[in-house]
Amino acid sequence: MGIFRVAKNSNYVVMNRTALNDNRLSWKAKGIMAYMLSMPDDWVFYMDELMTHSTDGKASFRAGFNELKECGYIE
Template identity: 45%
Template sequence: MAQIFRVERTKNFTVMSNHHFKNKNLTLKAKGLLSLMLSLPDDWNYNMQGLATLSRDGIDSVRSAIKELEHHGYVERHRLRNEYGFYGDTEYIIREVPLGEEND
């Protein structure tokens, strides 16, 4: 038997779907990164370097977790071009539940 000590949810908490937590195809690393990403503000600048600064994991670890989340449909990345046609920022689309699985 376990004792769980929960906090009052009046400030500094995140509400998210349990979908990714119950997905046995995801590693704990990917589940943790997605949870972290979902806890950040919508206007946060999602990029590999920024995500890596939020934990002890390095950029290679973040990159592999992002690729895993992409593979399973939780994250999409699109390289954006600037007005001169050069690659610039990367747009991130982050989903609590992958496309097509919203009603599962």
């Protein structure tokens, strides 16, 4: 499978890769972290609202969210 590079003029996010490189986290937790970091700095997160942005159920989302809490990425 090849990688296709595109011009990054709009609708892109620049983020620190620490969480993405953390082997303690599942891909689910890494995705939640990336989604949260893609929001503006003043964004207020609500658990129920975050769950509506994916096809994962509540239990699945909570598992990924709890991983982030246990590893110190969110409070």
